[in-house]
Amino acid sequence: MIRVRGLNKWFGEHHVLHDVDLDVARGEVVVVIGPSGSGKSTLCRCLNRLEAADSGEILVDGVPVPAEGRALARLRADVGMVFQNFNLFQHKTVLENVMLAPMKVRGVSRAEAERTAHELLARVGIAEQAGKQPARLSGGQQQRAAIARALAMRPKAMLFDEPTSALDPEMVGEVLDVMTGLAADGMTMVVVTHEMGFARRAADRVVFMDGGRIVETGEPNAFFDSPRTDRARDFLAKVLTH
Amino acid sequence: MSALLDHLPEFWQGLVVTLQMTVASFAGAAVVGLVIVAMRVGPVPVLRAVATVYVETLQNLPLLVLLVLAVFGLPEIGLKAGLTTTAVVVIALYEGAYIAEALRSGVNAISSGQGEAARALGLTFGQSLRHVVLPQALRTVVQPIGNIFIALTMNTSLAAAVGVVELTAAANRVNLLEAQPIPIFVGAGLAYAAIAACAGFVTGRLERRLAVAR
Numbered sequence: 001m002i003r004v005r006g007l008n009k010w011f012g013e014h015h016v017l018h019d020v021d022l023d024v025a026r027g028e029v030v031v032v033i034g035p036s037g038s039g040k041s042t043l044c045r046c047l048n049r050l051e052a053a054d055s056g057e058i059l060v061d062g063v064p065v066p067a068e069g070r071a072l073a074r075l076r077a078d079v080g081m082v083f084q085n086f087n088l089f090q091h092k093t094v095l096e097n098v099m100l101a102p103m104k105v106r107g108v109s110r111a112e113a114e115r116t117a118h119e120l121l122a123r124v125g126i127a128e129q130a131g132k133q134p135a136r137l138s139g140g141q142q143q144r145a146a147i148a149r150a151l152a153m154r155p156k157a158m159l160f161d162e163p164t165s166a167l168d169p170e171m172v173g174e175v176l177d178v179m180t181g182l183a184a185d186g187m188t189m190v191v192v193t194h195e196m197g198f199a200r201r202a203a204d205r206v207v208f209m210d211g212g213r214i215v216e217t218g219e220p221n222a223f224f225d226s227p228r229t230d231r232a233r234d235f236l237a238k239v240l241t242h
Numbered sequence: 243m244s245a246l247l248d249h250l251p252e253f254w255q256g257l258v259v260t261l262q263m264t265v266a267s268f269a270g271a272a273v274v275g276l277v278i279v280a281m282r283v284g285p286v287p288v289l290r291a292v293a294t295v296y297v298e299t300l301q302n303l304p305l306l307v308l309l310v311l312a313v314f315g316l317p318e319i320g321l322k323a324g325l326t327t328t329a330v331v332v333i334a335l336y337e338g339a340y341i342a343e344a345l346r347s348g349v350n351a352i353s354s355g356q357g358e359a360a361r362a363l364g365l366t367f368g369q370s371l372r373h374v375v376l377p378q379a380l381r382t383v384v385q386p387i388g389n390i391f392i393a394l395t396m397n398t399s400l401a402a403a404v405g406v407v408e409l410t411a412a413a414n415r416v417n418l419l420e421a422q423p424i425p426i427f428v429g430a431g432l433a434y435a436a437i438a439a440c441a442g443f444v445t446g447r448l449e450r451r452l453a454v455a456r
Contacts, residue, residue, distance in 0.1 A: 048362055050361070050362060068285070069366075073361070073365065073366045075364075076361060076362055076364045077363065078364075079362075080362075080363075081359075081362040083355060083358070083359060085353075085355055087353070087358065087359035088359070089356060089359070089360070089374050089378075090356070090454050091377050091378050091454045100363070100373060100374075101360075101363035101364060104369055105363065105364040105365060105369075133454070135454075146359075149363070150362075150363070
C-alpha cells in the first residue's frame with residue numbers, strides 16, 4: 001500500500017530522515033514511536049508530501065507520490081491525515097468541516113455529503129455536536145471530528161501525526177478508542193504516537209525511530225517485551241517506567 | 243450658509259459622482275487585492291514575484307502622480323477613456339495593492355495548519371485558499387479593510403486635480419462663484435465624514451457578525 005525507499009530529508013543542516021525504508025501492507029496498522037526529534041512526524045508528513053523529501057521515493061498503491069498540482073491533490077484525497085492540533089476549519093461548523101472536501105474534491109451532492117457526515121459523526125460518537133463551531137468542543141471531541149472529516153473522503157489509508165499529544169489525559173482514551181475501531185475495521189494506518197498501550201494493543205507492527213533512522217521494527221509484543229537494540233531498550237525503559 | 247443652500251444641486255451632483263467612484267473603485271480594488279494576494283501567497287515563484295513588484299510599485303508612488311500619468315499619458319499611447327473611468331481604474335489598481343497587503347496580513351494570521359489540513363484532504367491550493375484560508379483571513383482584516391475603504395473615499399477627491407467634477411471639484415467651483423470657502427468646504431467635508439461614518443458603522447457590524455470562536 002505504502003512503500004518508502006531511501007528517503008532523506010534535511011531541514012537546513014539538520015539531517016532529519018536518514019535513508020528510511022518502510023512498507024505498509026493493505027490493512028496493516030504500523031505504529032511509529034521514538035524520542036522527540038527522531039523524525040517520526042516528518043516521516044509521516046512526507047507520506048502525503050506535506051513535507052517534500054530531498055531524495056528517495058514514496059509509492060502509494062504502486063504510484064509514485066506526485067510532486068505537486070492536481071495529481072498530488074488527488075493522491076492526498078485518498079490518504080487521510082489527522083494532526084496533533086486537530087486543524088479543524090475554525091470558521092465552519094463541525095458538520096461543514098466534514099462535508100467540505102467530499103463536496104469540493106469528490107463532487108458529492110450537498111444532501112449526500114450531509115448524510116455521510118452525520119453518519120460519520122455518529123460513528124465517532126459526537127453526533128450531537130454537529131452544529132457547533134470547533135472551538136466549542138473539547139479537545140477529544142475536536143480530534144474525533146477531525147477523524148470523521150478525514151474518513152469522509154473514504155481514504156485508502158490514514159496517517160495519524162501524534163493525534164493524542166495535544167489532549168488532556170482524560171480525553172486520550174476516547175480518541176484511541178475510535179482509532180482502535182478503525183484498525184479493527186481493516187483500515188491501513190500509519191500512527192505516530194507516544195501511546196505505548198495503543199501500540200501494543202492495535203499495532204500489527206511497531207517501528208522505532210531514533211536520530212532520523214528506523215532503528216528497529218517488529219511485532220508489538222516481541223518489541224515491547226524484548227527489544228533487540230540498546231537504543232530501543234533505553235527508550236522503553238524511560239517511557240514505560242511511569 | 244446660503245452659499246451652500248443656493249448650490250445644493252451642484253453639490254448633490256458632485257456627491258453622486260464621488261459615491262459612484264467610491265463604489266466602483268472599491269469593487270475593482272477588492273478584485274485586484276484578491277488576485278494579487280492569491281499570487282503572492284501561492285506556490286508559483288514567478289507569480290509571487292510579479293505580485294510583490296506590483297504591490298511595491300503601486301504603494302510607493304503617490305496616487306496623484308498615477309492619476310496625472312494615466313490621464314495625460316494613456317491617450318498618448320492610444321488608450322482613450324472617459325476621465326471618470328480612468329480615475330476609477332487608477333484608484334482601483336492603487337488601492338488594490340493596499341487591500342492585497344491587508345489580506346496578506348490576514349492570511350499570515352491564520353495558522354498554517356488550516357491550509358495544511360485543507361490540502362491534506364485533497365483540496366487544490368486554489369480551493370484551500372478560497373474555502374478555508376481567505377474566508378478566515380478576511381474576518382481578521384475587516385477593520386483594516388474598512389480603513390482602506392475610508393482612505394479610498396477621501397482619495398477620490400484627488401480626481402478633482404485631473405478634471406473629474408466630483409464633490410471636491412464641485413465645492414471648488416461653487417467657491418469660485420461665491421468666494422465663501424469656509425461654509426462651502428465645511429459642507430463638503432461633512433459629506434465625506436458622513437460616508438466615512440457609514441463605513442465605520444458597517445465594518446463594526448461586520449466584525450461582530452463574522453467573529454469566529456477560537
